[in-house]
Amino acid sequence: MRLGEFCREHPVFLAPMAGVTDLPYRLLCKEQGCDVMCTEMISAKALFYKSKNTRALLMSEPEERPIAVQLFGSEPELMAEMAASIEEEFDWIDVNMGCPVPKVVNNGEGSALMKNPSLVSQIVEAMAKKLKKPLTVKIRAGFDDSCRNAVEIAKRIEAAGAAAVAVHGRTREQYYSGKADWTIIRQVKDAVSIPVIGNGDIFCAADALRMTEETGCDGVMVARGAKGNPWLFREIRALFSGEPLPERPTHLEIREMILRHARLQLRYKGEYTGMREMRKHLAWYTTGCPHASALRGRANAVETMEDLERLVEEFFPEKPINI
Incomplete structure (x- = not known):
């Protein structure tokens, strides 16, 4: 094309x-x-x-x-x-x-x-x-x-x-x-x-x-x-491309992607707008994950990058777990 x-x-x-x-x-x-x-x-x-x-x-x-x-x-x-x-x-x-x-x-x-x-x-x-x-x-x-x-x-x-x-x-x-x-x-x-x-x-x-x-x-x-x-x-x-299908992302990969996304929001939109827009993205990233509904409820209170980092690192275990 x-x-x-x-x-x-x-x-x-x-x-x-x-x-x-x-x-x-x-x-x-x-x-x-x-x-x-x-x-x-x-x-x-x-x-x-x-x-x-x-x-x-x-x-x-x-x-x-x-x-x-x-x-x-x-x-x-x-x-x-x-x-x-x-x-x-x-x-x-x-x-x-x-x-x-x-x-x-x-x-x-x-x-x-x-x-x-x-x-x-x-x-x-x-x-x-x-x-x-x-x-x-x-x-x-x-x-x-x-x-x-x-x-x-x-x-x-x-x-x-x-x-x-x-x-x-x-x-x-x-x-x-x-x-x-x-x-x-x-x-x-x-x-x-x-x-x-x-x-x-x-x-x-x-x-x-x-x-x-x-x-x-x-x-x-x-x-x-x-x-x-x-x-x-x-x-x-x-x-x-005829290549093997990659594995779905691990908990750690999801966590790191969320944090990278949030940092980009911070860079381009500032903390006030960027963190509020990340709330819906948090819900999408965690769809199907254990305890996702609890995270979504708490995500609505996220206002700062520090709030988001604390929530995400608490929600996802440090040890990689396939989902």
């Missing part, structure tokens, strides 16, 4: 997830073998109005590359102008047409665009003409069961000049419930000639391999399966 200067067989993407895939966590996933990063979803309007919070979301580091920036909006010219204004900072631009959140959908953005194919074409065409770097688009299977139009939308995206399309095998109506329909990814792959990236229900390395085999997709995109589990990328990479 090729996107601009990036070329790799069966690349693995980290899906943009608001409040999850920030700079600190992307750095950890990259170290574990993820091929392609993407910023959290950014509003083109917020970028236009120079929102301070938006500028923070655009932060990246050279070791992350290749990295895309994901924009959302519904105004073709504004989307094109804002994409062009930041494209030099990234390897390509991605457009979100899959977000199911009501405040986005009710504004005619995100997955609401699946109901407006002509506007999809206008947005992609305006952006593709304005940009020098590749443009990709992330879509869903459709808006609801009466509008499962991913194939039509993907064809329009290709015709308008996009370089690749990512397909999440759920409708907007499903949010993240039920089971992702991978057959729609296969149908999109059969219908377009640009690369297709499959997304939905990749929670282990075997899922990634099975999606590739069943759909023929050119790359896979991992979303919720990566929460608290950056090791998933080394496992997928090993399976794709």
Whole structure:
């Protein structure tokens, strides 16, 4: 699969997830073998109005590359102008047409665009003409069961000049419930000639391999399966490379990853914000561990790096234990 200067067989993407895939966590996933990063979803309007919070979301580091920036909006010219204004900072631009959140959908953005194919074409065409770097688009299977139009939308995206399309095998109506329909990814792959990236229900390395085999997709995109589990990328990479599957992390590996994550949060966001954001990550990292519910309860009181270090070192034994 090729996107601009990036070329790799069966690349693995980290899906943009608001409040999850920030700079600190992307750095950890990259170290574990993820091929392609993407910023959290950014509003083109917020970028236009120079929102301070938006500028923070655009932060990246050279070791992350290749990295895309994901924009959302519904105004073709504004989307094109804002994409062009930041494209030099990234390897390509991605457009979100899959977000199911009501405040986005009710504004005619995100997955609401699946109901407006002509506007999809206008947005992609305006952006593709304005940009020098590749443009990709992330879509869903459709808006609801009466509008499962991913194939039509993907064809329009290709015709308008996009370089690749990512397909999440759920409708907007499903949010993240039920089971992702991978057959729609296969149908999109059969219908377009640009690369297709499959997304939905990749929670282990075997899922990634099975999606590739069943759909023929050119790359896979991992979303919720990566929460608290950056090791998933080394496992997928090993399976794709024909190497033995690595052992799951030990208690000590989990402890060290949490502490490294927290130090990165401290570096980039400061103690007040960084430690509060680590609370949810602690819950994800310890899912399935003994006494995890007790740790989650206490994690809500973590305010300083010292608090977090004390809690984590108390929770995890010093002697390595496989889990």
